[in-house]
Amino acid sequence: MRIKLEKRPEPSRLMLVVTPIASVLLxxxxxxxxxxxxGIDGFRAVVDIxxxxxxxxxxxxxxxxxxxxxxxxxxxxxxxxxxxxxxIGAEGQYIIGAVCAAGIGIAAGTTGGPLIILVMLLAGMVGxxxxxxxxxxxxxxxxxxxxxxxxxLTYVATQVLGYLLSGPWKNxxxxxxxxxxxxxxxxTLPILFPxxxxxxxxxIALVLPFAFWLLMSRSVFGxxxxxxxxxxxxxxxxxxxxxxxxxxxxxxxxCMAGLAGALEFAGALKALNLGFPSGYGFxxxxxxxxxxxxxxxxxIAGIVLAITYxxxxxxxxxxxxxxxxxxxxxxxxxxxxLASDVLVRNRIRIxxxxxxxxxxxxxx
Amino acid sequence: xxxxxxxxxxxxxTIVGISTPILLAALGELVVEKAGVLNLGVEGMMxxxxxxxxxxxxxxxxxxxxxxxxxxxxxxxxxxxxxxTLSLNSNQVATGLALTIFGTGVSSLxxxxxxxxxVPQFGSIFPPELARDPILKVLFGYSPIVYFxxxxxxxxWWFLTSTRAGLILRAVGENxxxxxxxxxxxxxxRYLAVAFGGAMAGIGGAYFSLVITPMWxxxxxxxxxxxxxxxxxxxxxxxxxxxxxxxxxxVLVYLExxxxxxxxxxxxxxxxxxxxxxxxxxxxxxISMRDRIGLNAPAxxxxxxxxxx
Numbered sequence: 001m002r003i004k005l006e007k008r009p010e011p012s013r014l015m016l017v018v019t020p021i022a023s024v025l026l027x028x029x030x031x032x033x034x035x036x037x038x039g040i041d042g043f044r045a046v047v048d049i050x051x052x053x054x055x056x057x058x059x060x061x062x063x064x065x066x067x068x069x070x071x072x073x074x075x076x077x078x079x080x081x082x083x084x085x086x087x088i089g090a091e092g093q094y095i096i097g098a099v100c101a102a103g104i105g106i107a108a109g110t111t112g113g114p115l116i117i118l119v120m121l122l123a124g125m126v127g128x129x130x131x132x133x134x135x136x137x138x139x140x141x142x143x144x145x146x147x148x149x150x151x152x153l154t155y156v157a158t159q160v161l162g163y164l165l166s167g168p169w170k171n172x173x174x175x176x177x178x179x180x181x182x183x184x185x186x187x188t189l190p191i192l193f194p195x196x197x198x199x200x201x202x203x204i205a206l207v208l209p210f211a212f213w214l215l216m217s218r219s220v221f222g223x224x225x226x227x228x229x230x231x232x233x234x235x236x237x238x239x240x241x242x243x244x245x246x247x248x249x250x251x252x253x254x255c256m257a258g259l260a261g262a263l264e265f266a267g268a269l270k271a272l273n274l275g276f277p278s279g280y281g282f283x284x285x286x287x288x289x290x291x292x293x294x295x296x297x298x299x300i301a302g303i304v305l306a307i308t309y310x311x312x313x314x315x316x317x318x319x320x321x322x323x324x325x326x327x328x329x330x331x332x333x334x335x336x337x338l339a340s341d342v343l344v345r346n347r348i349r350i351x352x353x354x355x356x357x358x359x360x361x362x363x364x
Numbered sequence: 365x366x367x368x369x370x371x372x373x374x375x376x377x378t379i380v381g382i383s384t385p386i387l388l389a390a391l392g393e394l395v396v397e398k399a400g401v402l403n404l405g406v407e408g409m410m411x412x413x414x415x416x417x418x419x420x421x422x423x424x425x426x427x428x429x430x431x432x433x434x435x436x437x438x439x440x441x442x443x444x445x446x447x448x449t450l451s452l453n454s455n456q457v458a459t460g461l462a463l464t465i466f467g468t469g470v471s472s473l474x475x476x477x478x479x480x481x482x483v484p485q486f487g488s489i490f491p492p493e494l495a496r497d498p499i500l501k502v503l504f505g506y507s508p509i510v511y512f513x514x515x516x517x518x519x520x521w522w523f524l525t526s527t528r529a530g531l532i533l534r535a536v537g538e539n540x541x542x543x544x545x546x547x548x549x550x551x552x553x554r555y556l557a558v559a560f561g562g563a564m565a566g567i568g569g570a571y572f573s574l575v576i577t578p579m580w581x582x583x584x585x586x587x588x589x590x591x592x593x594x595x596x597x598x599x600x601x602x603x604x605x606x607x608x609x610x611x612x613x614x615v616l617v618y619l620e621x622x623x624x625x626x627x628x629x630x631x632x633x634x635x636x637x638x639x640x641x642x643x644x645x646x647x648x649x650x651i652s653m654r655d656r657i658g659l660n661a662p663a664x665x666x667x668x669x670x671x672x673x
Contacts, residue, residue: 081458086457088461134645138645138648138649138652142649142652142653143652144645144648144649144652145597145648147404147457148590148593148594148597148644148645148648149645149648149649151587151590152590152594152641152642152644152645153641153645155587155638155641156638156641156642159634159635159637159638160634160638162634162637163632163634163635166632166634167632282461282465285458285461286462286465289458321473322472322473322476323472324468324469324470324472324473324476324582325469325473326469327465327466327468327469327472328466328469328470328473330465330469331462331463331465331466331469332466334458334461334462334465335444335448335459335462335466338448338452338454338455338458338459338462339448339452339454341452341453341454341455342452342453342454345453
């Protein structure tokens with residue numbers, strides 16, 4: 001008996017949906033075993049990380065706040081990834097988005113008025129887009145690898161933030177701590193439910209996936225992205241300009257990352273400090289793939305990843321696992337989802353060995 | 365500050381130290397890419413190597429054993445990537461990123477038990493009169509891994525250009541279907557290349573935790589794995605140029621240290637910290653403008669091997 005892979009003519013729709021769920025479940029199962037081996041109550045740890053944020057209703061707002069930036073960034077990235085454009089510098093675009101929003105907020109001070117928050121969000125989108133312009137321009141003009149340039153610019157963005165916080169934007173009343181002064185009340189995003197931390201950015205993160213769904217399924221642009229990704233030669237013959245695809249997908253990725261940064265700043269944190277770069281830009285890559293690069297999938301995957309973040313903090317206090325553990329789980333999920341692609345593209349055939357096949361023929 | 369000979373020699377020793385881990389990781393990645401595989405997990409494999417080397421040295425008291433463990437750990441983690449991309453044909457870019465995230469998490473998890481521990485240092489392989497001499501230490505005063513890295517540049521270059529096995533590896537990277545039809549095992553060669561890349565990245569990581577700062581700190585490789593990837597492009601996939609590129613990067617980082625230490629700089633320290641990464645972007649662009657690097661890249665780089673069976 002041996003196992004053979006047969007290429008499917010069309011990717012399996014069933015497998016597209018089943019494999020992400022299976023990846024999460026497998027990750028949980030492995031977690032139980034590995035933690036037990038490490039001498040930690042594995043079952044308890046996995047329940048705390050993956051289930052407790054769902055059961056504890058007071059954790060829901062934390063999940064929502066963490067999911068919003070992940071979903072928004074991943075929406076932008078999934079467009080590019082579909083067309084094989086790899087923007088892995090979303091973290092930098094996210095930082096610059098927040099920096100630009102903060103710049104507007106600080107410049108306006110108390111003179112802003114009610115529209116200032118809109119200008120800040122716009123500035124965040126412009127900033128993130130501008131940061132993504134550099135890798136897009138270098139890729140389309142000179143063929144420079146966008147993976148490397150977009151990532152290098154993330155390190156530069158971190159230093160830009162560090163510079164601003166070390167001097168020009170440092171809160172004069174902040175005891176020399178490298179952070180900006182808290183935002184004026186009219187510069188923060190409205191809270192949707194009084195008494196919670198659920199800000200307007202979360203509503204935006206819930207609506208945007210549906211907008212992206214329409215964009216990807218109904219517009220010529222969405223068609224172009226899908227064709228360029230699945231059949232690059234056909235796309236060239238069909239007259240789709242590959243440079244244009246690179247430009248659009250990089251800029252959309254940067255714009256969304258910048259928006260997420262501005263929302264996180266004006267909605268959740270309300271002041272910038274050196275801890276702002278929290279790795280959402282990288283985790284969003286996992287969200288995009290776990291969501292199968294589909295806007296609605298991204299919405300669900302963003303919530304799942306947010307749960308592991310919140311649950312990781314729960315488990316830190318209950319079973320005393322280090323903070324880094326959530327990252328390992330996230331990476332495992334990505335490994336499984338990438339490995340399971342083989343099931344989407346192929347059918348598994350179990351071929352009986354010659355002897356038993358011969359026996360079957362003889363009717364034994 | 366006086367520009368004495370001692371000053372310059374100290375500068376050279378520092379620059380060589382900064383460059384060595386990037387050079388090691390880039391040499392490994394060069395071989396991987398020559399076989400047609402793009403492994404973006406270098407940073408993660410370096411971190412796995414860094415903690416494996418550190419932990420082993422804490423337990424055994426012997427940094428040589430630590431380096432071996434780092435190489436083994438780097439190679440093992442690279443085989444996760446190998447299995448997914450080579451046996452299951454998963455997307456190489458995404459899988460490499462996953463490996464980096466995984467390596468970062470694993471090294472942090474294991475590392476929490478080793479924070480604050482100190483490891484014994486490598487002894488000098490030369491007599492102390494030579495290694496400590498203020499002038500001669502420019503030749504004899506380095507960690508053994510530095511000499512290893514330079515020997516490896518020569519060996520990798522020789523392997524790729526002058527041996528039969530190197531020719532097969534390049535054939536697999538340039539035209540996998542032809543190599544397959546002549547009867548070479550494309551997947552087998554790529555597995556070996558990926559494991560070699562992992563081992564070299566692991567040793568590069570161990571250089572951080574055993575030589576540069578003999579202490580454990582989370583994410584101590586600070587993005588140098590990505591610089592190593594950029595270096596392979598910069599070198600147009602040629603080993604000797606990797607040496608030039610790595611040392612050039614070392615000079616940039618040294619400028620940052622010098623600007624901070626001397627207090628001479630009118631520019632903020634963050635400018636100098638961002639400089640190596642900005643320069644990497646600039647240099648990649650200049651290289652691409654000059655000789656359309658696409659021409660030098662292995663033809664099958666990053667593409668899955670799909671034989672028509």
